[in-house]
Amino acid sequence: MASTPIIKTVRRQFKALFVSDAFEGILLIAVAATAMFVANSAVSESYHHLFHGELFPSETFKLNTLHLWINDALMVIFFFVVGLEVKRELIAGNLSDPKQRTLPVLAAIAGMAAPALVYITIAGDAPNLERGWAIPAATDIAFAMGVVGLLGSRVPAALRLFLLTVAIVDDxxxxxxxxxxxxxxLKLAWLVGSLVVLGVMIAMNRMGVNRVFPFILAAIALWFCVLNSGVHATIAGVLAALTIPMRTQDDNSMLENLEHGLVGWNAYLVVPIFGFANAGVDISDLGLEALIDPLPLAVAAGLVIGKQVGIFSCVFLADKLGxxxxxxxxxxxxxWGVTILCGIGFTMSLFIGELxxxxxxxxxxxxxxxxxxGSLISAVLGYVVLRLTTTHPEEKDDPTSPVV
Incomplete structure (x- = not known):
């Protein structure tokens, strides 16, 4: 018996759950939901003590809680992978071609400025909230691409590429x-030490050092210096990544090998651990009225409204003005559907919120x-809009396909 169109559709959706982009997004959703559940369960006190309980006095070492180790040490790997990805894109990817990068760069800038303006408009007059203006400015690549992955091949390749490039520039x-x-x-001595280590890594690149181990050792030294300098420690991850050679003397790509080796650990271990440690909020202490307080309202509006308005307006004007x-x-x-997905700000937004x-x-x-x-609304709304405005290749010539 031939499969009905509905069965075909369900089968495609089921397969889409297991493609890499979709799985990463689903994993982050599951992690966030689990963190919220645990933080509001009978073990909520244990959850908060696990991450925020002191391991030793801060005088011994400044990273004296598991939460600090995750945010200031483990997340360096995340930022290191971001740096590798950015360098590869600038040298040999979509950002290497001025014509290809013009639109994503402009869109990303507008997509960071508009949410900040929305945030300031709503929360600007409230005391102590001005420092949060950047929280809704970032797009979560894994989450956004995960939603796109759920749609399978409905979303055109050019649109996927646009979303990915905007998210990279956003990072x-x-x-x-x-x-x-x-x-x-800032602590000048540690800052000078950071610059010296960074200079050594640049020199190793120029001298053609083709082994990974010296770069890893230097990256750890750079992290320690930056950690104590006053600059946030995760910046060391990006700086270290930018010194990794694209090509070594034996014509291997150290950068791509490192990126491929770390991307799985980053997506399936580092970011989920960060999400579980940071997404849990005990809403019993806040109450439902917290949803309309200036801060959460400003952040959510910045993500849902600011992102899509900023990016879509920029793309529209750039196209019409040539x-x-x-x-x-x-x-x-x-x-429009893809610009809505840019309002998913999970990882970077949580990180900036802590800072x-x-x-x-x-x-x-x-x-x-x-x-x-804001991220949940953007994910659901973006999915619905793309589901209604895109067509799966198998459905284009199938008159029996359901109209959705």
Whole structure:
């Protein structure tokens, strides 16, 4: 018996769950949901003590909680992979061609500025909230591409590429924001030490060192110096990645080998651990009214409204003014659907939220509520819009396919 169109559709959706992009997004959803469940269960006290309980006095070493080790040490791997990806894209990827990078770069800039403006408009007058302006500025690559993965081959390749490139440029902007706006109490000696180690790594690149081990040792030394310098330690991951040779003397790509070796660990271990440690919020302490407090409302609005308005307006104007064309063979509703997905700000937004309000647990938790709410709305709305405006290749010539 021939399969019905409905069965075919269900089969495609089931297979889509196990493609890499989709699985990463589903994993992050599951991690966030689990963290929220645990944080509001009978073991919530144990959950918070696990991550925030002191392991030893801070005088012994500044990373004296598991939460700090995750955010300031483990997440260096995440930022290292981001740096590798950025360098590869700049040298041999989509960002290496001025014509190809014009639209994503402009869109990413607009997609960071508009959410910040929305945030400031809503929360700007509230005391102590101005430092959170960058929270809704970042897009989570894994989460956004995961939603696209659920749609299978419905989403045109050009649109997938546009989303991926915007998210990469977004990451560059987020790293710059962290380095510039969330750095305080610089310690000159450690900063000089960081620059010396970075100089050594650049020299190793220029001298043609073709073994990974010296770079890894130097990267650890760079992390330790940056950690004590006042600049956030994760910046060391990006800086170290930029010194990794694209090609070695034996014509191997050390950069690509490292990226391929770490990307799985990053996606399936580092980011989920970070998400589980940071996404849990005890909403019983906040109450439902917290959803309409200035901070969570500003963050959620920045992600849901600011992202899509900023990016879509930029793409539309660039296309109409002849600055750059919209993704080939894509309709404006499809472009709109992808811009909505850019409002998923899970990993970077959670990270910036921790940096924006150090020592203010209530504000950090309210920011998390806004991030999770805004990201969930963006994910669901973006999926629905793309599901309604795109067609699976097998359905294009099938008159019996259900209209959705």
């Amino acid at each position: 560059i902007g987020a790293v710059m924001i962290i380095a510039i706006f969330y750095t305080a109490n 600055i750059a064309k919209k993704p080939a063979s894509c309709s404006w509703p499809e472009v 924006a309000f150090p020592g203010y647990r209530l504000l950090i938790d309210e920011a998390k509520i806004g991030i999770l709410t």
